[in-house]
Amino acid sequence: MQRCEMPLTDLITYCDYLSGDFAAEASLVNRVEAHLEDGQCRNCQERIRRLAKIESLGSDLFASVELDDKLLGQVVSELPRRSQRLIPLRANSDQALTEAELHALVRSGATDADAVVTRVSFLGDLKTLGAPIHVVARIAVRFGVPLQSAARRVRRALAHTLAEATDFWVQAIDIEVIDVLPPDAAKME
Amino acid sequence: MGERTRMDLSQLPDGVLVDLVVDGDADAFAHLARRYGGQMRAMALRYTGNSADADDVVQEALVSAWEKMYTLRDGDAVRAWLMRLAARKAIDLVRGRKEHVELTPQSQGNNCPETRALTRAGIADLEAALAQIPPIQAQAWLLHHGSEMSYFEIAAQLGVSVATVRGRIARARQSLLEQMEGWR
Numbered sequence: 001m002q003r004c005e006m007p008l009t010d011l012i013t014y015c016d017y018l019s020g021d022f023a024a025e026a027s028l029v030n031r032v033e034a035h036l037e038d039g040q041c042r043n044c045q046e047r048i049r050r051l052a053k054i055e056s057l058g059s060d061l062f063a064s065v066e067l068d069d070k071l072l073g074q075v076v077s078e079l080p081r082r083s084q085r086l087i088p089l090r091a092n093s094d095q096a097l098t099e100a101e102l103h104a105l106v107r108s109g110a111t112d113a114d115a116v117v118t119r120v121s122f123l124g125d126l127k128t129l130g131a132p133i134h135v136v137a138r139i140a141v142r143f144g145v146p147l148q149s150a151a152r153r154v155r156r157a158l159a160h161t162l163a164e165a166t167d168f169w170v171q172a173i174d175i176e177v178i179d180v181l182p183p184d185a186a187k188m189e
Numbered sequence: 190m191g192e193r194t195r196m197d198l199s200q201l202p203d204g205v206l207v208d209l210v211v212d213g214d215a216d217a218f219a220h221l222a223r224r225y226g227g228q229m230r231a232m233a234l235r236y237t238g239n240s241a242d243a244d245d246v247v248q249e250a251l252v253s254a255w256e257k258m259y260t261l262r263d264g265d266a267v268r269a270w271l272m273r274l275a276a277r278k279a280i281d282l283v284r285g286r287k288e289h290v291e292l293t294p295q296s297q298g299n300n301c302p303e304t305r306a307l308t309r310a311g312i313a314d315l316e317a318a319l320a321q322i323p324p325i326q327a328q329a330w331l332l333h334h335g336s337e338m339s340y341f342e343i344a345a346q347l348g349v350s351v352a353t354v355r356g357r358i359a360r361a362r363q364s365l366l367e368q369m370e371g372w373r
Contacts, residue, residue, distance in 0.1 A: 008366065012359050021333075021340060022355060047366060054365050057315045058334030059228075061235075062272070067226030071244055075222060075251045082213040100213045107212065116196045118208035140205045179205050 004041050006032070011044060015051055087126050089166040099126070106137070109161030114142040115150040117158070118178065124171075132171040135162070140179035151175040207264030210255070218258075222251050225268050229275035232336055236279035236328075246282055250275040269337035276336035280346050318368040322361055329354055330361035 014032040017024035035041055036048075083099040097105065107117045116139065123134040137158055141150040155173050162168055198206065198220045209217035226247055233246035253274055261270055319327045332338045332346075333354075340358070344351040 008363050009359060012362050015362075016355075016359075050369070051362060051366055053311075054315065054369055055334045055362075057311050058331060059272075059337070060312055061315065061331070061335055062228040062231040067223060067230055067247070068244075071230075071247065072219065072222055072226060075226075075248050076215060076219045078248075079215060079218070079252065079255050103212050104214065107209070107214065111196055113196065116201065116205065116209075118205055119212040138208060140201070140208075178208065179202065181202070181205070182200065 004035075004043050006035055006041065006044050008047065011047055012051070015048060085127075088129050089168075091129050091167045102126075105165060106135075106158060106161055109165075110137065110154045110158040112153065112157070113184070114145040115139050115154050116181070117154060126168075129167055130169055133168050134171055135173045136176065137173065138176045138178045140181050141177055142181045143183045147177050151177065202265070203267045204264030207258060207261060207267050210258045218255055221254075221267060221271075225271050226251065228268070229271055232272060232331075233275050233279045235331070236276070236283055242282055242286075243279075246275055246278045250278045253278070272336040273338050273342065276332055276338055277346055314369055315365070318365050321368055322364040326357045326361035326364065329357035330365070333358055 010028055010032055013022070013024050013028060016022040017029055032044075036044060081100070085099045086096045087099055087102050089095045089097060102122075103120050106120045110117045117137050118140055119138040121136040123136065125131040126133065135158065137154060139151070139154050141147055155175050158173055159170060162170055198209075198217055201209075201217075201220070203221070203224075206217045206221050210221065229250060230243050230247045233243035233250075234240065237243050237246060250271065254271055261267060319331070322330075329343060329347075332343045333340070338346070340351050340354045344354045347354070
């Protein structure tokens with residue numbers, strides 16, 4: 001392949017500019033682009049292509065090792081506990097859950113095969129039973145499932161879960177669809 | 190809590206798992222840790238040079254991830270975020286261990302099971318090429334292209350200027366391109 005006069009450092013600066021890593025002087029960018037666009041310098045095109053391929057190998061260097069189950073188990077078992085604030089559930093008993101447990105209860109109760117509740121927010125004074133509560137749930141819905149019906153189903157399940165487990169005065173439940181999940185492979189077969 | 194079993198967490202995309210983690214779901218966190226913990230450990234092993242330290246790095250990085258996941262704006266970028274967390278922890282550990290010594294990527298040698306798993310020809314060529322260039326250049330290149338840290342993050346972590354980082358990475362790229370001339 002015939003060599004050209006374009007310095008490799010200029011090509012590297014140009015690649016930095018393309019990837020957004022670093023600003024480059026307009027004169028350099030214009031010079032390199034003019035050099036590449038005339039279609040004459042296959043050498044530089046090949047060098048840029050190879051630079052990109054070598055760089056993509058960088059992340060592959062770390063891609064082939066699995067995490068030991070024992071280490072993973074240890075990490076998970078020692079995670080610091082989240083929000084331990086106790087939330088009273090019933091007016092006529094001392095029954096209570098931590099805030100983290102309450103979130104888990106709601107996520108679990110309202111998640112089904114086609115929609116997963118990813119995050120729950122309680123707006124209002126949870127510590128005071130009888131105070132109005134506004135619930136916002138973020139959900140991800142399976143591809144192909146109508147969003148409105150999934151949202152209605154989750155809203156019903158969420159209201160049911162809270163009604164069964166608590167004496168909260170739930171004024172409103174808003175559902176926010178944040179993502180679409182891959183189709184269910186079992187249903188496609 | 191039986192309803193949850195209807196949804197296989199391992200099938201969920203990163204962004205959804207991140208949202209669950211922010212809400213306090215430890216099972217979702219375990220799935221993310223399983224998905225990317227191996228890559229974090231491989232990277233930590235390269236910097237620390239031994240399994241025990243690499244395990245410590247991964248453990249510390251994952252605990253930080255659990256505590257700070259709410260700061261992640263784009264859940265789909267969680268892999269890069271986790272790799273950066275682990276890289277920072279690894280650098281801190283090596284810096285604490287070897288005061289005034291330049292950090293160097295560690296060659297793992299052929300006896301390491303993790304290395305034996307890296308069989309693809311391109312990766313082997315890259316390993317060989319990285320071993321031929323100055324360690325500080327290889328380190329900067331790996332932090333940028335392996336751990337997806339920005340020039341600014343690398344500069345802050347290593348305590349050098351952005352221009353220095355950029356220079357090291359540019360020289361590394363030049364050397365790698367020259368050494369992998371025959372690679373396609």
